[in-house]
Amino acid sequence: MNFIRQKLELPNQGKKLLLHSCCAPCSGEVMEAIIASGIDFTIFFYNPNIHPKKEYDLRKEENIRFAEKHGIPFIDADYDVDNWFERAKGMELEPERGIRCTMCFDMRFERTALYASEHGFDTICSSLGISRWKNMEQINDSGIRAAGHYEGINYWTYNWRKQGGSSRMLEISKEEAFYMQEYCGCAYSLRDTNKWRMENGREKIKLGEKYYSNNNL
Structure with missing residues (x-):
């Protein structure tokens, strides 16, 4: 591997990181960079938005596979999908990056921050921001908001896309032949993606x- 990233340090002299992971493709490069920097961290998989359950299980198992390969602890949180749908009521027709996504980030980061507070972590962050399809400011705002509820918890706003991070993300995904998800994750993003596909003859x-391979992307 010829990819080189600068050594990272947690903000505010943090010692222990809880990394919220949305999926293996997005978290692969993030995990690699954190490992290379010698940071003590644990993966926290809490994504009740992912629909249907088959898709949820595929994404989770790929993330577990990569974490186990590198000896990284993995916390498998609850799939409280009913709670997610309850919170999403009235937002079913909102566009991507709108208020439904803010609700979704808030929900996931609130649980991440709670777990961090209860289990001795001083820093939280997420792999969500590495995706070019996401609004990084929207994600960071949710993370900072969630961390603010707990004394001694900081949200790390590091831009994982920098220094070739996005390109390395794709390289790792192809090297590992990760499952390739083709929509953000929730029932409404699946609905809207399929609608766009049908309208465009796909x-x-x-x-x-x-799955990712060296023959695609």
Whole structure:
């Protein structure tokens, strides 16, 4: 591997990081950079937005596989999908990056911050921001808000896209042949993605069939 990133340090002299992970492709490069920097961290997988359960299990198992390969502790949090749908009521037709996504980030980061506070972590962050499809400011605002509820917890706003991070993310995804998710994750993003595909003469998404390889992207 010829990719070189500067050594990272947690903000405010933090010692222990809880990394919220949304999926293996997004977290692969983030994990690699944190490992290379010698930071003590644990993966926290809490994503009740992911729909349907088959897709949730595929994304989670890929993340577990990569964490186990590198000996990183993995916290498998609850899949309280009913709670997510309850919170999303009235937002079913909101666009991507709108208030429904803010609610979703808030929900996931609130649980991450709570776990961090209860289990001796002083810093939280997320792999969500590495995706070019996400609004980094929106994500960071949710993270900072969640961390603010607990004394001694900081949200790390590091930009994982910098210094070739996005390119390395794709390289790792192909090297590991990760499962390739083709929509953000929730039922409404699946609905809207399939609607766009049908309007543009493409087939609907087929869950569990597409994987990264050196022959794609």
